[in-house]
Amino acid sequence: MRAPGRSAGNGVQLPLQRSDADNACIFVGVRLTRGREERGEILAEIVAGGYQMADLSDDEMAKLHVRYVVGGRPSKPLR
Numbered sequence: 001m002r003a004p005g006r007s008a009g010n011g012v013q014l015p016l017q018r019s020d021a022d023n024a025c026i027f028v029g030v031r032l033t034r035g036r037e038e039r040g041e042i043l044a045e046i047v048a049g050g051y052q053m054a055d056l057s058d059d060e061m062a063k064l065h066v067r068y069v070v071g072g073r074p075s076k077p078l079r
Contacts (some may be wrong), residue, residue: 029066 032038039057046053056062 028066029064 030042043053043055
């Protein structure tokens with residue numbers, strides 16, 4: 001499974017949590033190379049694909065979750 005227009009080599013993480021037989025909640029972490037412009041493009045692709053989403057880009061707890069539970073250690077030590 002890939003995020004729209006992204007390869008697995010771009011840091012995409014897709015842990016799956018089933019809500020019921022027809023729905024699932026997916027927490028996605030993406031390593032951006034072009035910042036906010038790229039973020040906007042990805043979010044637009046997700047919405048255009050008919051998916052509901054919540055952008056947690058500014059949520060510190062979500063970032064920590066991706067770093068430690070899903071994606072490993074940060075490149076710089078956290079304060």
